[in-house]
Amino acid sequence: MEPGNEPLIKFDSVVKRFGDNVVLDGLDLDVNAGERVTLIGPSGSGKTTILRLLMTLEHVNGGTIWVGGRPFSHMYRGDKLVPASEKYLREHRKTIGMVFQQFNLFPNMTVRKNVTEGPVHSLGVPKEEASERAVELLEMVGLADKIDAHPTQLSGGQQQRVAIARALAMRPEILLLDEVTSALDPELVAGVLDVLREIARETDITMLCVTHEMAFARDVSDRVFMFDAGRIAESGPPEQIFGDPHEDRTKSFLKAVLEHD
Numbered sequence: 469m470e471p472g473n474e475p476l477i478k479f480d481s482v483v484k485r486f487g488d489n490v491v492l493d494g495l496d497l498d499v500n501a502g503e504r505v506t507l508i509g510p511s512g513s514g515k516t517t518i519l520r521l522l523m524t525l526e527h528v529n530g531g532t533i534w535v536g537g538r539p540f541s542h543m544y545r546g547d548k549l550v551p552a553s554e555k556y557l558r559e560h561r562k563t564i565g566m567v568f569q570q571f572n573l574f575p576n577m578t579v580r581k582n583v584t585e586g587p588v589h590s591l592g593v594p595k596e597e598a599s600e601r602a603v604e605l606l607e608m609v610g611l612a613d614k615i616d617a618h619p620t621q622l623s624g625g626q627q628q629r630v631a632i633a634r635a636l637a638m639r640p641e642i643l644l645l646d647e648v649t650s651a652l653d654p655e656l657v658a659g660v661l662d663v664l665r666e667i668a669r670e671t672d673i674t675m676l677c678v679t680h681e682m683a684f685a686r687d688v689s690d691r692v693f694m695f696d697a698g699r700i701a702e703s704g705p706p707e708q709i710f711g712d713p714h715e716d717r718t719k720s721f722l723k724a725v726l727e728h729d
């Protein structure tokens with residue numbers, strides 16, 4: 469492949485097991501820089517595991533993950549690839565931000581402090597600059613007026629928008645979103661999805677979303693990956709996956725989801 473044309477994220481024959489449970493069985497997956505990708509599929513099919521591997525919360529049992537053309541799950545020792553050390557992983561995961569189903573904000577810190585903490589302590593950004601960045605990001609998520617509030621004074625949807633601002637404050641190249649609206653009351657979901665749509669429109673960040681919100685997946689994705697039992701059953705642009713799915717597995721999954729909604 470020509471230099472510069474490599475995918476930003478590459479899973480090369482990745483195996484992940486929990487005991488006897490083989491969750492990913494030689495998974496190949498590429499995501500290009502700036503692409504918005506959604507992972508859909510039945511519960512337990514391995515979607516969250518993919519995000520957790522990228523957050524280095526889990527480690528591969530086989531194969532290699534590459535990010536930005538460099539090994540991510542591994543590192544070079546001489547010209548040999550060996551499992552990455554904790555130090556190597558700490559350095560590399562700074563380029564990746566993640567928002568979880570649970571917001572995990574620091575309850576004792578103001579919204580501003582929640583957003584500035586990472587840049588100041590992990591990246592060494594001067595406090596004033598981090599604070600300016602926090603104001604801009606909180607404006608983007610529609611919460612500039614809550615900057616001095618504490619998380620307990622906010623609704624779940626507002627807390628999740630702060631969590632999104634906090635992830636973006638680290639200026640990650642990649643944003644991972646794991647079911648970010650699942651823990652929210654239904655009336656708060658739209659506000660969070662609108663913020664994510666705006667991020668997709670206004671930035672060139674690479675996004676990987678695990679979601680059960682099919683309308684959202686259809687709106688923001690460049691590509692949808694349909695997972696089944698740790699494998700990609702089908703992938704393609706949202707018009708194909710939702711409008712003209714080729715695989716029976718995709719058809720039955722979408723039918724079940726739509727009936728449930």
Ligand SMILES: Nc1ncnc2c1ncn2[C@@H]1O[C@H](COP(=O)(O)OP(=O)(O)OP(=O)(O)O)[C@@H](O)[C@H]1O
Pocket residue numbers: 486489491509510511512513514515516517518678
């Ligand atoms: N820490 C763990 N220990 C043991 N098994 C695990 C662990 N994490 C995940 N698994 C198993 O791995 C499989 C895939 O889980 P994963 O969370 O990736 O699926 P998913 O597709 O994201 O499902 P959901 O849509 O329900 O979130 C499941 O069988 C799950 O039980």
